[in-house]
Amino acid sequence: MVLSSYDFVIAGGGTARLAGSDQSDNLQTKIPAFYGALLGGEADWNFASSTQPNLLGRSVQLNQGKGLGGSSILNAQVFAPPTQGIINSWASLGNDGWDWDSLRAFYDKSYTYPSVPESSWETLGIRSWSTQNDSDQGPIQTSFPLATHPIRKAWAETFEKLGYHSADVPWFDGSVGAFSNLASVDSVSRERSQAANRYYDPIKHRENLHILTNATVEKILFKEGSAEAIGVQCHHDSTTKSVTARKEVIIAAGALQSPKILELSGIGDHNILAQHGIRTIKDLPGVGESLQDQLVVDLGFEAEALLETRDPIIRQEPEAVKQAMAEYTANRTGILTSSGILTYAYMPAGTLESHDGHQRLKTLLEDNRPKRGDLEGLEVARALAFYGVAEKALLDPAMPSGVYLSSLGQNPLESDPVTGQRTFKPLPGKHLVLAGILSHPTSRGSVHIQSSDAFAAPAIDPKYLSNPVDIEVFAEHMLYLQSLASSPPLGGLLRQPPKPSRSISHLADLEGAKEYIRIRAASMWHPAGTCSMLPEDIGGVVDNRLRVHGVKNLRIVDSSIVPVLPPGNLQSTVYAVAERAAWLIKSEHGLK
Template sequence: MANTQPKHGEHYDYIIVGGGTAGCVLANRLSADPKNNVLLLEAGKSDNYHWVHIPVGYLYCIGNPRTDWMMKTAPEAGLNGRSLTYPRGKVLGGCTSVNGMIYMRGQAADYDIWRQLGNPGWGWEDVLPYFLKSEDHHAGDSEMHRGGGEWKVSKQRLTWDILRSVQRGAQEFGIHPRADFNDGNNEGSGFFEVNQKDGVRWNTAKGFLRPAMKRGNLRVLTEAHTHRLLLEGRTVTGVEYHRGGQTHHALARREVLLAAGAINSPKLLELSGIGRPDVLNQHGIKVQHAMEGVGENLQDHLQIRTVYTVKNAKTLNTMANSLFGKAKIAMQYGLARSGPMSMAPSQFGMFTKSRPDLATPDLEYHVQPLSTEKLGDPLHPFPAITVSVCNLRPDSIGASHIQSTDLQQQPDIRLNYLSAETDRAVALASIKQVRKVMTAKALAPHEPQEILPGPDCISDGDILGAVGDIATTIFHPVGTCKMGTDNGAVVDPELKVHGLSGLRVVDASIMPKIVSGNTASPVVMIAEKAADMILAEARVPA
């Protein structure tokens, strides 16, 4: 639930909607000034739940209404009509309480592109200080890293020989080992660093929110569902939220900060009459402020899972498929916070190019010493590895819009995966690249044999058909309230909503283009930069 600090009535300086990745950072930074009264509203519960903290617990948090919004995508033509489970964290810490824990900034070029799209202050040299600001890197201070911050970055606590064999095999084809994925150029291979402390998940609730909850000027309410923003003309004055069967109004003296994520932030704007008139009219919502870009520009990383059986190698499949093996795994974690229960979903990664003329990598591999038919299914009873690969910069663009005025109904989430010809070409190239790497001499002792998509998929048509059956999201939605100055932009470079005062959006939805890597730490950076801008503006005399 909440902290038990004194209440400040229903008037606050800042109201933060969403206690997830960004919201926890904002709550910490804004309440650091005792003059600021801050309210944080989170629809989910506390992160005081054991599966949040045990790294392998993501398997039990996804698809669990205790921690997940339980969303699904619309059927996707590019995925042969399949609808995908679309997890979103509904808990303090948001997606950092349920995600893969991989610490990744993306590429310097990602942010330079943001700046080139009309967003001054968002280039690599502008955002790097905000990555560094909160970082607590296991190696301490260096040119590219810092120690002592709130956002812990650790080495993983176990290794797998089969993954080192994959690394040696990839090197035969020009994918060389890389010491650091986070210096602005992530090309190469290596073992992911993770947001953990001593083998336990580290989320933004632990790092940022919990220390701030000791302050008397921060009020945190869980199980508080924000229904709409309150407007007076073109000024957002507060929010209406539901909690404990009652409706409440909270008013903001300075600003409302929408940090509900790439799916729920546009939903709340639309429920408040802010968005595309055609969408609002369809549901009988009065248009308070027309904005064509709300809910548009949805981007995500689609991952293709390939599976290979292996010999002469230890994998989690064989370890976990016996009572003795399971007992040993539990003992390893109980005694030393190590072993498979401390694993991130992916341990080893590679960044490379789908074709040689590209300036920077457009493919990310997540390689795992295990295999299943799909996420959440039992492990296969034979030794195998999963070599997943995703297109980092998809051209397929989707949208997310409300389906009704019912707060409990999820939006209509349409990613339009593989609708762009370029994305289909990258998918083909990535499968062929995986197959090439698996023929490496370094892997010969393991005799890898493809079982997914399968050796019968030879023609381009067969491969694309199989991709439609096996590809899945890795849960990186962004872009639905994009930053910029064009007609489709929702927020400006200070993250203020165009045409309105008293409202900013601070989460993954503001990304104009998806970053070339995992998205959690870029959202922490966005919140750090937003907090600085908000506090700087507050210091300027009216």
């Protein structure tokens, strides 16, 4: 059954854009503090990794948004900047036009920077502020929820004493240092600002725009006897349907499912396709490879009794929830206006900055460099190219190798260290979480189809910590992060001496930190790179205009094209990629 023909057919309804269900009326997608309640439900694909040998054989939950707006409807709303060095590395990998100077305008175009009155500067830990992108008031609204919370000032002052005070506007001077992070939360309504309500809702009544929800894309359709995309086939209302494209097919299904669609359609490694009886349209070995993701590890500490945290809400105490809902409904204020993540820091591994530490890191990197004898074909060039970028970032003290954040309240996403299943048992009292993120993992994995069934989940193997460099760097960061709990003035918000929320999270030494990482590490939900933007001769999948190599009229626009993850959250970068893609598409087709 052919539905109709369009100029452009977009497969995917996520942050970048057939789609999942419409969650626009779901209150949990609107109220910032309720993001955790969406996980595992109908708005979540609820993927999981294969068992990870370097995480004690655990399977890691990989939550991804399943609905209009994709993961922007269930993320923690952190709107963090990239660093200029990492964006410049995209260009150095052979992607002309994807350096910071070229991409910055598309970051600006995607969001509106908030105005901050001078009276709020001190509580935010900044010395000055100016709205930087007045000329491009972008769709995504950003703000500083809970702007007067004491964690913001204490965080900034603590890192300044340690020599890591960030520029007041890290978006434009991104390097190392601490800052209050923006949230994708509207400053007036105090509701989540996401792809569906900010990009789609204002134009949903256009006659030339049709959205088909609850549809599963089965494969891309090609012109007979050629590698020219002409549409997609999908399953909708128990029926197989086809939609044809006069100009382009655009895949925007995310890093875990865009490679799945390509492989089901005959684009990928011919050996994998043959295993599942799929005819090869284009032999492209890079499809599904180079999966990168950032791990996060949390350290919880008992907080002072007067510190406002989300713990009563996390414990679902009826009176606390009732009062918080009443305040939010009446005034759009209070603890429900935020996910609880208010502060960030981009950091080098402190002890590795010393002469001896730096030499140890150089030796570690050299000893674990990808070797030709361990790889085949294009894998060699691709692996060495990516490793070179990571190596440069790790050895440069002006570039972060880790990211730190604070979260107001105990971690409600705790999992059993053996099974990986969520077994959260809330603790009494108040807690403050300090979490560390491995910002530049050298380990890369893969995602591939397990069968020719479009309804089957892909096999996801991030190969977390498979390169020994990662756990060494991560452990150094976790020890430094733990020391912050005793550092004033941040330590003044905690019971002293610091008391871990759970005894297991006391890190005695470097080996203890490594063991804790293996037990507690979880995904930051930042999968990327599985359809990397790279030249084809080093294993790339799309070119610098996001067109699939060797396939006509087929483009990919989502996190799968990101060759190297930025250090902070991926949300802002996916919006920038989508904005640039829109500009590329319009310019190529003479559209306004």
